[in-house]
Amino acid sequence: MIGEAIERSLKDAAYAVDWVRDGAMALAAVDTQGYDLILLDLGLPRHDGHTVLAHARSKNSGVPVIIVSAREALDERLRGLDGGADDYVLKPFEMSELLARMRAVIRRRTGVPHPVMSNGVISLDPATREATVDGESHTLTAREFALLQAFMFRPGAILSRRELEDRIYGWNEEVESNAVEFLIHTLRKKLGATAIRNVRGVGWMVARRN
Numbered sequence: 001m002i003g004e005a006i007e008r009s010l011k012d013a014a015y016a017v018d019w020v021r022d023g024a025m026a027l028a029a030v031d032t033q034g035y036d037l038i039l040l041d042l043g044l045p046r047h048d049g050h051t052v053l054a055h056a057r058s059k060n061s062g063v064p065v066i067i068v069s070a071r072e073a074l075d076e077r078l079r080g081l082d083g084g085a086d087d088y089v090l091k092p093f094e095m096s097e098l099l100a101r102m103r104a105v106i107r108r109r110t111g112v113p114h115p116v117m118s119n120g121v122i123s124l125d126p127a128t129r130e131a132t133v134d135g136e137s138h139t140l141t142a143r144e145f146a147l148l149q150a151f152m153f154r155p156g157a158i159l160s161r162r163e164l165e166d167r168i169y170g171w172n173e174e175v176e177s178n179a180v181e182f183l184i185h186t187l188r189k190k191l192g193a194t195a196i197r198n199v200r201g202v203g204w205m206v207a208r209r210n
Helices: 002-012 023-032 049-058 074-082 095-110 142-153 161-168 179-191
Strands: 038-040 065-069 087-090 122-125 130-133 136-139 197-199 203-205
Touching (some): 023 049, 038 049, 049 065, 049 074, 065 074, 065 095, 074 087, 087 095, 161 179
Parallel strands (some): 038 065
16 A cells, blocks of 8 residues: 555656565566666565665665665664665655655765756756746646656756656556657747757757856
């Protein structure tokens, strides 16, 4: 029930979510997928969360990990943090706090310390899901936000269709054929025709400007 609630809340907050329910599947996901962040329960069947965390760090994976657990003993928290976790959240928790902790950890990983992302023209606030251009703010849909945030993490970098689809779809979601083009179209209508540039045959980008 907690997993279902977290998955639903993450999707509502514009995250693409892959939910695995045991340690063996978690190990496979760590080995085969590239994630911006992992939420890790310690009480997993087959392999526990500490094993999954140790495996990820043994691969020199820098993916941020937040442990989400009911194990409140100090020894457990120290073991998780010293084992490579970036944060430790005790159940029960408020989803708004977990989302804020996720944003903070992702900021540290991407080297974007300011809570509002900017490429010099577009400003994007992950907490409110608002984009601002020329002083005018626009509230984005969940998938518009997910797509724009992918660009804003790496201004000047060209992102392919596959990379963008990975940002807006989880494993169990059907990929709509023209979803990326449609979202870019709606973002351009809100932010301006030149907000997102097409690089023919390669992908799309937002410019890096100082």
